[in-house]
Amino acid sequence: MVVAHDTTEYPRPEIWAVLNLTPDSFYSGSRCTVAELPGIAANLLAAGADRLDIGAESSRPQAEDIGWQEEWRRLEPGLAVLRDMYGDNFLRSKVSVDTFRRETAQRALAMGVGCINDISGGADEEILRAVAQAQCEVVLMHMQGRPGTMQNDPRYADVVSEVREFLIQRTERALAAGILGENIIWDYGIGFGKTVEHNLRLLAATKEFLHSGYRLMVGVSRKSFLGKILDLPDPAQRGEATLIMHTWLAAQKVSILRTHDVANCVMIRRLLSAVEQYEN
Numbered sequence: 001m002v003v004a005h006d007t008t009e010y011p012r013p014e015i016w017a018v019l020n021l022t023p024d025s026f027y028s029g030s031r032c033t034v035a036e037l038p039g040i041a042a043n044l045l046a047a048g049a050d051r052l053d054i055g056a057e058s059s060r061p062q063a064e065d066i067g068w069q070e071e072w073r074r075l076e077p078g079l080a081v082l083r084d085m086y087g088d089n090f091l092r093s094k095v096s097v098d099t100f101r102r103e104t105a106q107r108a109l110a111m112g113v114g115c116i117n118d119i120s121g122g123a124d125e126e127i128l129r130a131v132a133q134a135q136c137e138v139v140l141m142h143m144q145g146r147p148g149t150m151q152n153d154p155r156y157a158d159v160v161s162e163v164r165e166f167l168i169q170r171t172e173r174a175l176a177a178g179i180l181g182e183n184i185i186w187d188y189g190i191g192f193g194k195t196v197e198h199n200l201r202l203l204a205a206t207k208e209f210l211h212s213g214y215r216l217m218v219g220v221s222r223k224s225f226l227g228k229i230l231d232l233p234d235p236a237q238r239g240e241a242t243l244i245m246h247t248w249l250a251a252q253k254v255s256i257l258r259t260h261d262v263a264n265c266v267m268i269r270r271l272l273s274a275v276e277q278y279e280n
Contacts, residue, residue, distance in 0.1 A: 012269075015049055017259065018055075018219075019044070021033070021054065025055070028235075050094075051115070056099075056104075057074075057099070071104050083112065091114065097117065099118070117138075119143050128174050128177035129178070132178030136183065137183040138185065139185040142166050142192065163189070171186075185215045187218065190223060194225075196229060206218070217257075217258055219259075222236075250269060
């Protein structure tokens with residue numbers, strides 16, 4: 001049985017900046033090298049990012065499966081640089097690692113990282129056990145299939161109910177592994193094995209997912225469904241569309257926005273907070 005948790009203590013929305021130590025992530029603006037990481041990280045934090053969500057393997061559609069060794073070869077030096085720059089507690093309080101591989105997750109947690117963003121939603125229970133042992137946070141995301149094949153004709157009888165049931169089941173698994181309820185974050189997985197219609201149905205059901213009581217992270221930033229709706233094939237063209245969607249999501253009171261555009265999200269948060277202080 002999944003037990004709801006009060007999320008009112010968390011500021012809404014937290015802003016998680018996307019950082020990819022990859023050569024092939026779908027949006028070039030999120031890519032960086034280890035040498036570039038100190039400057040980019042400092043700029044994102046100065047802009048108001050609450051957390052850096054760092055990945056080292058692309059999860060775009062048709063992405064190549066590179067294996068954990070290559071993923072860790074890219075990731076470990078970046079984490080070490082941030083730890084050296086900001087101190088031991090920085091990785092725990094300000095960094096999430098985007099991985100679904102146990103070997104990478106275990107090594108990142110051992111270095112002190114405070115959150116694993118698992119696009120497989122805890123498919124490997126060893127990740128859940130490692131998170132529980134470290135008393136850290138985990139993002140449980142829904143994905144149909146794997147990145148290389150997930151957009152090959154995804155189908156659902158009822159996408160909202162199926163994704164919600166998946167997240168409930170994976171949350172029960174996480175709780176059984178020993179992860180605290182307050183350390184569990186949901187993500188309904190926009191663009192991960194979904195058509196444009198599937199994505200829109202999930203977005204329209206955002207409040208239903210929020211009623212679970214678990215924090216909800218949403219990642220729509222510059223994604224292809226925006227381009228398909230608005231005829232914007234280049235992710236670089238989707239900044240305004242992303243701003244509009246982030247404003248809507250913040251008004252829905254989602255817990256976390258995962259974004260390529262930190263400054264815009266900070267502006268959204270400030271403006272909505274200014275209005276909300278006068279609500280009855």
